[in-house]
Amino acid sequence: MIAEASNVAIALPELVHFELLIGLLLVHLLADFYLQPYSWVKQRNERHALALPLYFHALIHGVLGTIALVLLSASIDMVAVGISAVILVVSHFIIDVIKSYCAQNITAFVVDQIAHIAVVLGIFLYVTDQWREAAGLLQHVGVPHLVVVLAYLAVLKPSSIVIKQLLSPWSGEVLANKPTSSHPNDPPTISTEAQQTLSLAGQRIGYLERVLMLTFVLLNQFSAIGFLIAAKSIFRFGDLTKNQDRKLTEYVLLGTFTSVAMTFAIGLACAAALGQLPIKS
Template sequence: MLAEPQLLVALVLAHLLADFYFQPFTWVQQRNERHALALPLYLHAIIHGILAAAAMFLFSSTISIASIGIGAIVVAVSHFKIDVIKSYCKQNTTSFVVDQIAHIVVILGVFLYATNQWREAVGLLQQVGTSHLLVVLAYLAVLKPSSVIIKQLLSPWSDEVLANKMPSSHPNDPPTISTEAQQTLSLAGQRIGYLERVLMLTFVLLNQFSAIGFLIAAKSIFRFGDLTKHQDRKLTEYVLLGTFTSVAMTFAIGLACAAALGQLPIKS
């Protein structure tokens, strides 16, 4: 274990406060519009440095004043540079996640520098074993690979369902959706599938199968009204087929992972 874990938690907390609570939305807008010329970006970086210095000063009695100053400067300057790079990127989930990972990596580096625990950190990495890698593998498997496999399995029925959904002139039917909107909704459906399978896998690994039933029931309730409105039997069967395929695949991956970990929920 690393020493002084409270300091690491305090540094992360300082980052969250500065990045999400002490940064008005107008600052973000100016950063995205003016990039490195935006004055609020400099103020934002200074706030990060001050809070990081405060965390090191208050939550550690072994760090020298010089190390606190160096750590605060590294946090402030790196945050400024990372945010400038982000301001030129497309503002989406990917850029946000990469941005936050970069900040956390810097914070971890400052923590290891200030407490001089580089060897301990390497020792922790060397303790990563097969069980940890199996869990990571299982989560990766239920994301993109499962999505591709499910799409291929349902492809014989996909064209038939789409062909059956002809435009209707009935006044109660929803308006025709544009191609761009359909693509956006398709991506939203993909994200929903990712979250659904991640939650189910988590419940399987925690041996909480009742929670999976609740998840499926909740999804069915939201789907029921839409399917009833369309009164399309083929669409209903297609949705059910996709749902059960996703559930079965996630169950298979989760149980295989649990069996490899020696935690298969079967009583002898």
């Protein structure tokens, strides 16, 4: 019975007319990044809803979106096309006005793009009348998908905290070896190395490193992990030899191998939960 059940394919609802979705996303990329001069962005951030270029920008989205809808829709419903064009213009204007009041950082950028893409996806589902199919796809999100999401979340901040705690017994020794002033009576200053490093760069590098390694583990591409570690070692070699600090070298190696070991453990646990372990008995 189990064998028979495993051979039965689960019928998933399928979305069609993907050429329209691709076209709308292409329009968004062109209008938002290539047809919007920096001067328009600057005026939007300074004058907000009073910035005239913001209206031009929203209209460009509407015009190009309408062209994509007319050219790529399987069955053209001019009423739906008109409503979609209005939604594109109005939603883009509102989202960009809201963004103009926010700090211009990566968080605001990502939220802004998610909002725009959500509108594009909504228009696609509205024009093609595939709300039920989209809802059906969401209903098939199951344990395997959640396991993968859990693994990626685990290799980010939780892993950073664990690594920091594991290395804390040696952190004091490494910091004690770094001179912070040229004279014992001088006030404490930031070390030269600290002045030459980017804020939170090490943390971000660790995030990217573990995300890449986890991806390679799940794809069973262990040779790529070796290449990643080798590349990191090459870039760190100059700093370590320049400092001539054996404790710092050992500390960096401890951090690197701890990060690698944790990511391997999380990746293999995820693969085991998915039934995709690279080594099978």
